[in-house]
Amino acid sequence: MKNDVQNLVTIIMQRIAASNGAVSVGDVLRAELQKDGFKEKDINVAFEFVSSGMQGKMSFDLKFPARRHLNVFESFKIQEEVMETISKLEQMGLLDPMEREALLENIQHSDGRADKDDLEYALSVMLAPKRNSEAQNALLTVSEGYTPTFH
Numbered sequence: 001m002k003n004d005v006q007n008l009v010t011i012i013m014q015r016i017a018a019s020n021g022a023v024s025v026g027d028v029l030r031a032e033l034q035k036d037g038f039k040e041k042d043i044n045v046a047f048e049f050v051s052s053g054m055q056g057k058m059s060f061d062l063k064f065p066a067r068r069h070l071n072v073f074e075s076f077k078i079q080e081e082v083m084e085t086i087s088k089l090e091q092m093g094l095l096d097p098m099e100r101e102a103l104l105e106n107i108q109h110s111d112g113r114a115d116k117d118d119l120e121y122a123l124s125v126m127l128a129p130k131r132n133s134e135a136q137n138a139l140l141t142v143s144e145g146y147t148p149t150f151h
Helices: 002-019 027-036 040-054 072-077 080-091 095-108 116-130 133-144
Strands: none
Touching: 002 027, 002 040, 027 040, 080 095, 080 116, 080 133, 095 116, 116 133
8 A cells, every 4th residue: 555545544534533433524525635735546545445444344354373383292293294284274264273173183193103194084084074075175185285275
């Protein structure tokens, strides 16, 4: 976003806040801003930005799950590559936190250190039957290491 547009959004929001929302976003405020030396194009973009935010159309709440850290026992039993794949699945929205915990519980009971094969087996047994074919394909594609995968 350009600096002028950011300044305009700030000015518009300050005027709305100062007047308890009674400021009309009409021609009067636009004319004042043009007199202050702002370009009409920038004013239009700023008003569109503010009005979309006031109508609740804006969404800045992108939620990315935090990476789960392994405890000492888990870190000995699960390879880092497996944990990276699980994190990737979770960030893509293919795995929720409860499924992640069940998956970790299952794969840490494998013989030796859990590797990609153990993860793929657990995915195919635990999660794939609950998914449609597109989600199953995405689960297995990500576990194979192919990215980006769209689902």
